Structures are given as structure tokens and as C-alpha cells.
Amino acid sequence: MPTATRPAAPFEPVRLEDVAREAGVSTATVDRVLNGRAGVRERTAQKVHAAAQRLAYRPDPAAARLARARPWRLVFVLPEGSNSFVALLRAELEALAPWLAERRARAQVVLADEFSPMAAAQAIGALAGEADAVVLMCQDHPLVRHAVEALAAAGTTVVTLVSDVATPARAHFVGIDNVAAGRTAGTLVGRFVVPPRRGKARVGIVLGSRWLRDHAERLFGFQQVIAAEHPHIELVDPLEGRDRSELTEPLVRGLLEREPELAGLYSIGAGNRGIAAALKATQAAGRVVWVCHELTAHARLALLEGTAAAVINQSAAREVRAACRMALAQLTRERLLPDDGRIRIEVFLKDNLP
Amino acid sequence: MPTATRPAAPFEPVRLEDVAREAGVSTATVDRVLNGRAGVRERTAQKVHAAAQRLAYRPDPAAARLARARPWRLVFVLPEGSNSFVALLRAELEALAPWLAERRARAQVVLADEFSPMAAAQAIGALAGEADAVVLMCQDHPLVRHAVEALAAAGTTVVTLVSDVATPARAHFVGIDNVAAGRTAGTLVGRFVVPPRRGKARVGIVLGSRWLRDHAERLFGFQQVIAAEHPHIELVDPLEGRDRSELTEPLVRGLLEREPELAGLYSIGAGNRGIAAALKATQAAGRVVWVCHELTAHARLALLEGTAAAVINQSAAREVRAACRMALAQLTRERLLPDDGRIRIEVFLKDNLP
DNA sequence: TTGAAAGCGCTAACAG
């Protein structure tokens, strides 16, 4: 059997073996180095890295996946409570199981009290060695940041979701620009509210808490646009509803009593069921231009009924998928699609519901 | 133990070999049958199919990809001409090359005259045996439909893009619901146009041609919403601009001369550069509520300048990617993510530009 | 028309 000379392919792929030869070591060693497994002399590791670099080596994800025995363990750390949006995230993650399995991965959820950074930090710390990648949705706080850095230092990939934790230790942030989301709401409310004959139209704001970073950012963007571009509108002082319908409902009822002429309402956080109830009970539904966030079942219904004028959304489905893709891509060094990580600020009217 | 009733183990993976054993043939034969390669007796094929079905076999895409020698050949058939949107599609496809290569696939573009179904049908026919999958963007016409059916019968996967071709022979349609897109435009224009003190506000419409299915659908949705929900608006007769700026510009200039009080404008097709120019030249920019489609560079600029109030978009990037994913999933029988094929109707204001 | 067997490029035991 004569040895066939491989015809020079247009894109001669570089394999692990090529790197091994170039570095003068075995493929096992290259594997160890490139995958950060322990037990390689520093000097050897450097040679390997250099060789890989020189040859522009890219691992073949298909081969890696095929050979891999244990599944990748992804852990999602999410806020506990009955928040519809978090429920959506979880449902989507569940639906992803078969897709993940096909990629030798599986995901697990851990809940942590959203308002206790201490609890979150503890939950994160407990994950070292238990997870290959951690996807985190929680408040940015020094304790949390520290836990993330420790986890990353231990070799775990960390991806932040929805609300970023500002440390270079996290590999990616999957979520939207909340200032831009607030500005978008501002433009919608500003243009939907018809300028009154005289005086100004009054518009209310409900948020969960000023201390939640994303809420504060949305508020900022909203106020900015209204002030700069919609002089016919005057904003009422923001109300804090703790993201809970039991609280937002009376809050909005009170607001409507004080402001019978209210022309618009922007709700920044959760608790939309309560707001819809208040608007309907006071006959304000439809008359008040109401814009809110997150296309949950309640919001969808409000849109269809005409209670809500528009819903600004970050797709829970896309976010979960993007987070999984980012985490896996990081773990396998697989190529990412150009903007697979970018989440759009979606605007839904009753007409373009998905 | 002859007939083994396999208890559904947690994740007992079924392999090609299991199917082979169950069917009493070799793995090579199973491969031939399941991948539609020639040279297998009908009776054998049936046994194999039955066995695969019984065991709920799903091929491991990683293994398939690793073993596969030849790349999958995807061919995109797109309308020729200088349309910005088509240019975006092409650019995106180019950017996808490395990603495709990693999946043992590569894509190629063939251009066909959009207004000649005959030419399109010919181009499609020529692809039999040349492509594993064809992604098609062209007018629905009996000739085209016939060509698609012939191609599919020859074993090629066909995916339609942007504008559907109504035949069960195509595996998927990747695109948006254009009636809903038109309705969305209707709601935006209806709410953005301030109701006049007396009389009605007049709103113009520019489309490419009534004979383009997607344009006709958008027009329908738009008229529907305006008529039903925005009685303060009166629509001017639609103008046809053939999707070309040289034609749309004078058309809109003329319109503004005849209708100096024009309050809104909906442009359904391409040629937005011309429309923007006309609006700016006549000082109508910003005063006229202009809503258009497709976030091209021109449209983006118009939004930022305030000439356009909103842009309704179908993401070219997502469409190309979705089309590739659908085609490859079909080819490899790989699992698709729940709604990887669904393209959203995106609404962009100056504030939520990606 | 069918089967046997050699890889695809990587991972992971197991030796050394």
C-alpha cells in the first residue's frame, strides 16, 4: 500500500497532532495545556502555547465533543421568588435540555435571595469544583464580585445574565443596555401621549427599587428623553413597588386618585399584574398610555386588551440560549456566531407579538 | 432473551450500531438507508427504518460531522440588483463562512432576476446535483414552484427566505409575517400622528409594486389598522416606486407638493434613500411621521437624524443564520433549538438601535 | 446489494 500524499487542500486544517509535533511533545500534553488541566511544567506549557499560536490552531469542536466523556456542568444562579420573568428563564432552560445533551452539557438551577448579596455570594462560592460554568443573575455588590473573582480564579467560566456584575473575571455579559431601554420607553410614551391644548400632560413612573441597578438605569434613560425631547410632558415622582403586584396595585390606584388626568405610565420593573388591575378598576385602561417591560403572559394580555400600549422586552428565551452558547463556546473554545451574544431591546405592540 | 423491551433508561443513547443489530444488518447499511444513499434493497431499507423508529434513533451530530469528508454545499439564490437589503444578506453570509466551515459546510450565492420567474426557475433547475441544500429568495410563481418541487424530489433540501414559495416541497420558510408587519406600521403611524383639531390627518404610502406578495401583504395590514383604529387618519392613494430611489424621490416630492399638510408616510419597500432625500429637500423631515422597513445604513441614518420615526426590520443577519441552521439541521437531522427558525418583526426607534 | 474495517481529531486511562 503506497502512502498517499494528501492533496493540498484550500484550507489545510491544523490539528492537535500538528501542534504536538511543532512543540516537540505528545498530543496528550498539548491537550493538557490547551485545556488547562494540571500537571504540566511551566516551560512545556509555554512551548505548547507558542506552537498553537504560531499555527493558529483551532480545536475541532466535533471531535472534542465526540471524545468527551463527562458532560459539561452549567449552573444557573437565579433569584428566588415568584417573578414571572425568572419563571420564563427557567422554563426556557428546561426546554433546552435535549439541545444541551446533544452538546454533552446539562444545566442546573440554584436559587438565591435576590436582596441578600451575602446569600448570593455564598451560593456562588459553593459552586467551585461543582460547575464548569456558572451563569449568574444577581445584584452587583462587592461581596458578589469577590465571589465571582474567586470562582473564576478557580477555573470556572462565569457569565452574567440580565444584570451585569462589573468585574473582568466574568467572561461575558448577556443582557440589554438598560439606559437605552429606558430611552426607548421615553420615546414611545412621549410620542403616544397626545399633547394637551394647554398645560402639560402628566406621566407616572413605577419601579421596583431605586437600588436595583437596571431599574435605576432605565429610569435615567426615560427621564433623559422626556426632559430633552418631550416638553409637553411632566413627570410625576417615581413610586417604588418592590416588583410585587400586591404593592403596585394600591400604589397605582392612589396615583390615579391624585392625578385623575394622568396621561401616561411607565412601569420599569415587575408587578405588572397589579398595575393592569389598577388601571382597569379605575377605567383608566386604554386612556392612560402605559408602557412596561418584559413580555410575560400578563403583559401580553394587557397589550391585547389595549391596557398596555407597548411592551419593551428582552427575550428570556434568547437570553438563556445566548448564555448557554457563550458558556459552552468559552469551555470548548468553539467559534461564536458574530453577534450570538447580543440581546436586542425588543418593542412589542399588539400587532407584532411573537 | 430475544425481544428485548428496553426500559427507557435515563439517557441510554441509541447508536447506529444498535439500529444495525435491531435490524439485523451492518452499520454501513443503516448509514446508507438513513442518509438516502443508493444501492439498498427496498425490503432492507424498510427493516432499517422500522428499527430506527422503534429505537427512536437520533444520530450524534458530532460524530457525523467528524467522520464526514465532503462539505455540505449550500446555495443561496438571491435577486440581483443593487438592493441594500440583499447586500446585507450577502455580507452576512460571507461573515458566516468560518462558522459554516466548522460544520463542514460552505455557501455560495447565485443571482437571478427578481422580476423574471422564468429565469429564477432555470437557475433553480440547474442546481440539481450541485447543491445539498438551496435557500431561495424569489417571487412565488407557478414556474418557480414547479422548479422547487423538482429539486426537492431530486433530494435537495429547499428553504425559502423572506418571501415564501407556497409548496409543501420546501422544508422551511424563514421570514416574517408581512401582514403583521404592516399592522405594526399602522399602529405606529396611527399613534405618532397627532390628531388635528379638525378634519383628518393625511398619510401617504409608497410601495415597490402591488404585485410583490410581501408588499401587498404589508399594505393590507396597514390599511386594516388605520381604517379600524385610527379614524383621525385618511390614507392617500399608494404610489409605486419600483423599490428604486431614482423613482421614489420624485414620487415623494410630487406627493408633498400636492399634500403640503401631509402628516405621515409609510414606505413599504426599498428606495428609502430617495424618500429621505425628498423629505429633507422639502423641509418635511421630522414633521412628517415616516415609518419604513429594513434597517439599512440609510434607514439607520434617517432614524438618527429624526427623518424617520421608526423602522420595522427583519434582521438580515438572523435570517441568513436561521436559513443556514434550518438547512443544516435538515441535512444532518440535528436537533433545532425551539424557535431558531422564527424571525421577529423588530421595531427600531432612534433609541434602541443595535 | 451488503459487510468489514479504517479512520475523522480529540479525550482520558494507564504507564512510565
Added chain:
DNA sequence: CTGTTAGCGCTTTCAA
């Protein structure tokens, strides 16, 4: 610390 080697599940010759 490093190398050898046996697979992972599929595709693809080559023989029968």
C-alpha cells in the same frame, strides 16, 4: 510530569 493508546459514533472505502 509526560507519552502511549484505546476509544467516542459515524462515514467511507474496498471486498465479497
